[in-house]
Amino acid sequence: xxxxxxxxxxxxxxxxxxxxxxxxxAQANFVTxxxxxxxxxxxKQHAIIDTIIIQGIRENxxxxxxxxxxxxxxxxxxxxxxxxxxxxxxxxxMNAFCYVMEDPPIPNGTSKPISKRYDWxxxxxxxxxxxxxxxxxxxxxTRKKIVTFYVNxxx
Numbered sequence: 001x002x003x004x005x006x007x008x009x010x011x012x013x014x015x016x017x018x019x020x021x022x023x024x025x026a027q028a029n030f031v032t033x034x035x036x037x038x039x040x041x042x043x044k045q046h047a048i049i050d051t052i053i054i055q056g057i058r059e060n061x062x063x064x065x066x067x068x069x070x071x072x073x074x075x076x077x078x079x080x081x082x083x084x085x086x087x088x089x090x091x092x093x094m095n096a097f098c099y100v101m102e103d104p105p106i107p108n109g110t111s112k113p114i115s116k117r118y119d120w121x122x123x124x125x126x127x128x129x130x131x132x133x134x135x136x137x138x139x140x141x142t143r144k145k146i147v148t149f150y151v152n153x154x155x
């Protein structure tokens with residue numbers, strides 16, 4: 001996976017790779033808690049990040065998970081937020097989901113509302129429930145360890 005900023009900002013490449021780096025403070029604030037110093041991983045660093053995440057999947061795997069398996073990692077849409085915390089450590093939050101949802105129908109002046117695909121390349125997707133189709137992980141890249149691993153519950 002290339003990690004230069006052009007490929008992560010190019011919509012076609014993002015869609016093809018199912019991966020994007022989001023560095024918009026307004027979108028990232030719930031994760032960064034006002035730490036808005038972002039960093040961009042090199043190709044080598046991104047490979048290490050994904051290796052740590054895949055290991056996290058293996059360590060947190062449950063028998064009843066249908067979607068969340070290390071072998072299916074590349075099938076997930078992935079939103080990465082790479083930031084520096086108040087101690088100077090480089091952290092990575094990754095939000096993952098197995099499909100891109102539709103935004104709620106938008107009234108268009110006719111009796112038939114329209115809907116559009118969620119803009120996952122610019123807006124963090126946050127949902128309640130959904131099971132192992134929706135999950136996230138935070139890693140401390142500086143220390144090469146998992147900080148949090150969260151899988152949504154089932155309604």
